[in-house]
Amino acid sequence: MNRNLPPVTWLRSFESAARHSNFAAAATELHITPAAVSNQIRSLESHLGFKLFIRMGRGVRLTDLGEAYMQPVSKTFAELSSATSTLFGTAGDRSLNIRCSMSYGALVLAPMLPQFHAANPDIKIQICSTVWAKAIDDDTIDIDIRYGDGHWDDRYIQKITSEYAIPVCTPGFKESLPGNISLAELAGLNNIEVLGSQYQWSNLFDHYGVNHDSSTRWITVDTTVVALHYTLAGNGCALVPECHARQMIDTELLVQTVEEKLPLQSAHYLVVARHADNSPDVKRFCNWILDLNKGPLQTLN
CATH class of the missing domain: 3.40.190.10 (Periplasmic binding protein-like II)
Known part of the structure; x- marks a missing residue:
């Protein structure tokens, strides 16, 4: 921890007083007394070894060093406020x-x-x-x-x-296949597996009594998102939950390769x-x- 950093309460008083050019206005914003603001700023100036404000009759203004210091202090408080709201919400947020x-x-x-x-x-x-x-x-x-x-x-x-798992591919990939491809013919294609669900290809073929060879499954990825992007690149067929492919099918980016689908447990x-x-x-x-x-x-x- 950097021991040269002044206490946050002093910095809050400095930032507020600098923004308002007035200790009393800063005190109202921070719900403390003007004397407390003045004492905290005096302590900050003593800690830094430099004057930050020029005291005037009806307010204060920043010294040149105060102006230079105000910019990073104000930016830091703004970033902290934004990060806190983004990550944790603000009071009253739903x-x-x-x-x-x-x-x-x-x-x-x-x-x-x-x-x-x-x-x-x-x-x-x-x-x-x-x-x-x-x-x-x-x-x-x-x-x-x-x-x-x-x-x-x-x-x-x-x-x-x-849910059901369905085999999908691009329209172009399907058009490159001979005629209406059967499930047995699909078993011999380049099929993309998803890690944790790679057994589903075997389950699909077994469900319909189709012989198959797992050696044709040339690539395994770790998420359905990646599998579908490999499919979109024309790299073969992926077997994925129907809900995952639905939007791409509705927008005609993908098509169901064959009519058969696998009921999922x-x-x-x-x-x-x-x-x-x-x-x-x-x-x-x-x-x-x-x-x-x-x-x-x-x-x-």
């Missing part, structure tokens, strides 16, 4: 802190959140993304959108919707933190996302 996977946040929430904001402009949203799901161990998280089997120890858990769930289960804004968000997926909200116990 905000929701939501954690979800990087893929769900980018591919599912991002296209939908403007609808929620339009209906709830008074609620601020902060998204915290993660790659691998885990229990909520952060008191700042209100809602966790978690992928898995739903067998967790959290108090409130509700499945958003049942895992799904995305709403997991509400204990400290937030009575929050009206949490209930509003949960109702909104479940309504989009046609699911009823269960009572938060």
Whole structure:
């Protein structure tokens, strides 16, 4: 720690007095007495070894050194204020802190959140993304959108919707294939795997009784976002949750390679933190996302 730094209370009095050019106005802003402001500034000047103000009959003005010092002090307080508001909100703010996977946040929430904001402009949203799901161990998280089997120890858990994995590719890649490709032919193509879900290709082929060779799966990535971008680059087919690919299919960036799809045992769930289960804004968000997926909200116990 730098022991040459003066106490923050002295700096606050200096910054306020410099901004108002008046000790009494600074005292009113800081909810202390003018004498306290004067004493703190005198202590700051003694600490620095230089005068910062020229005292006048009806106020004060900064010395040249005071002017030079005011700029970094004012900038530092502004940055601290901005960082505090951004990270922790301000008194009276209504905000929701939501954690979800990087893929769900980018591919599912991002296209939908403007609808929620339009209906709830008074609620601020902060998204915290993660790659691998885990229990909520952060008191700042209100809602966790978690992928898995739903067998967790959290108090409130509700499945958003049942899900399927579908094989997708670009329209150009599909057009390069001979005719209407079959699932058996798909098994022989360059297929992209997602780490943690690489078994899904085998499950898809096994589900429909198709022989397959895992050696054709030439690349493994760690998120669906990356898998879809490899797919968009024309590098083959990816097998991903349908909800992750839906916007790209709707905008014709991708197409479903074959009609077959794989029912998934895992799904995305709403997991509400204990400290937030009575929050009206949490209930509003949960109702909104479940309504989009046609699911009823269960009572938060």
